[in-house]
Amino acid sequence: MTAVTLGIPSVRGVPRRAATPAGRPRPDTPLLVDRYGRVARDLRVSITTACSLRCTYCMPAEGLPLVPRDELMTPGEIGRLVGIGVRDLGIRDIRFTGGEPLMRRDLEQIIGAAREAADEGMAALATGGTSPERVRIAMTSNALGLDKRVDALVAAGLDRVNVSLDTVDRQAFATLTRRDRLDDVLTGIRAALAAGLAPVKINAVLLPETLAGAADLLAWAVEHGCALRFIEEMPLDADGRWTRDDVVSAADLLEVLGQRFTLTPAGREDPSAPAEEWLVDDGPATVGVIASVTRSFCGACDRTRLTAEGTVRSCLFGNEETDLKALLRAGASDEEVGDAWRAAMWAKPRAHGSDAVELAADAFADTRRSMGAIGG
Numbered sequence: 001m002t003a004v005t006l007g008i009p010s011v012r013g014v015p016r017r018a019a020t021p022a023g024r025p026r027p028d029t030p031l032l033v034d035r036y037g038r039v040a041r042d043l044r045v046s047i048t049t050a051c052s053l054r055c056t057y058c059m060p061a062e063g064l065p066l067v068p069r070d071e072l073m074t075p076g077e078i079g080r081l082v083g084i085g086v087r088d089l090g091i092r093d094i095r096f097t098g099g100e101p102l103m104r105r106d107l108e109q110i111i112g113a114a115r116e117a118a119d120e121g122m123a124a125l126a127t128g129g130t131s132p133e134r135v136r137i138a139m140t141s142n143a144l145g146l147d148k149r150v151d152a153l154v155a156a157g158l159d160r161v162n163v164s165l166d167t168v169d170r171q172a173f174a175t176l177t178r179r180d181r182l183d184d185v186l187t188g189i190r191a192a193l194a195a196g197l198a199p200v201k202i203n204a205v206l207l208p209e210t211l212a213g214a215a216d217l218l219a220w221a222v223e224h225g226c227a228l229r230f231i232e233e234m235p236l237d238a239d240g241r242w243t244r245d246d247v248v249s250a251a252d253l254l255e256v257l258g259q260r261f262t263l264t265p266a267g268r269e270d271p272s273a274p275a276e277e278w279l280v281d282d283g284p285a286t287v288g289v290i291a292s293v294t295r296s297f298c299g300a301c302d303r304t305r306l307t308a309e310g311t312v313r314s315c316l317f318g319n320e321e322t323d324l325k326a327l328l329r330a331g332a333s334d335e336e337v338g339d340a341w342r343a344a345m346w347a348k349p350r351a352h353g354s355d356a357v358e359l360a361a362d363a364f365a366d367t368r369r370s371m372g373a374i375g376g
């Protein structure tokens with residue numbers, strides 16, 4: 001196995017101490033289990049670090065260093081890893097992200113390769129003439145240019161799209177993303193709805209500068225039939241400016257939204273879902289809040305991540321990566337790749353990149369990569 005250590009994460013203000021015995025043996029299961037009893041079934045695949053926006057909480061103004069083209073996973077490599085993940089490791093949800101997935105000209109081929117591999121993987125598992133379950137393939141996108149490609153993406157096998165949009169105020173959007181492209185984003189969302197990708201989910205990062213416009217964003221989402229979810233800002237900005245004091249909490253948001261809408265707690269879609277939901281004006285529209293900082297949900301984390309370079313990350317905040325692309329290119333078998341993936345996930349940290357049991361809910365290991373470089 002090729003393990004790439006990007007440095008031992010230090011946790012701000014918290015001692016590092018393992019919460020489980022270091023030598024605990026891995027149970028004999030093909031699934032992606034970890035030392036804390038979690039099972040990863042949700043695969044996030046970053047396919048580029050390039051992006052058409054420069055959101056201040058994610059990217060530096062000049063953009064992230066581009067991964068050299070021959071270091072990016074190819075559609076064939078992505079298809080092979082998806083096939084191993086679905087058939088051998090229990091993956092059931094796949095989401096492409098970045099960077100911006102639409103920056104890849106071969107995105108249609110990537111989705112097509114993933115769809116074919118996922119369908120073949122499920123067909124191989126179907127027994128006794130039962131029709132195989134469909135693995136969901138989704139994408140997280142800023143929707144710029146989506147209107148021109150959405151039909152081809154759906155034809156290739158895309159099931160869902162989550163669009164990131166923090167405000168419907170044109171000036172605030174231009175300041176936050178360093179690009180005056182709000183209208184193009186809205187065009188992309190409308191195209192996704194027209195292409196039948198409903199429900200389109202909108203993800204908004206909660207920021208002090210957009211809090212006042214949160215109710216306008218919710219009104220737009222309700223009017224267009226989109227499911228809006230706010231997420232607390234995490235320390236994953238490339239500029240390292242995040243401070244705990246600037247985090248707008250779910251409680252702050254609910255107070256602002258409550259001035260315009262009647263919000264009724266609706267719980268969670270399922271117990272492991274990170275978003276807590278509220279009915280808007282008695283429904284059916286809902287708004288969700290992902291309190292990733294003030295109420296961490298690491299205990300229910302079921303994610304495994306592949307970076308654009310083809311390394312596995314078990315945790316957003318962990319710096320340990322295992323290079324699966326190197327294994328593929330060295331001629332490793334599916335079994336060897338699956339074993340390396342399982343070993344990487346077994347080492348998944350308890351929470352926020354650390355095994356420390358004393359970890360405060362809002363403490364995070366310092367990660368060497370920003371959200372755009374990991375794939376959110």
Ligand code: SAM
Pocket residue numbers: 051057058097098099100101140141142162163164203204205231232233234235236237371372375376
């Ligand atoms: N370009 C795509 C997009 O805009 O959705 C995919 C990549 S983007 C990194 C994925 C998600 O990460 C977006 O919803 C973005 O808002 C979120 N994100 C980026 N930086 C974040 C941060 N510091 N805290 C919380 N979410 C963040």
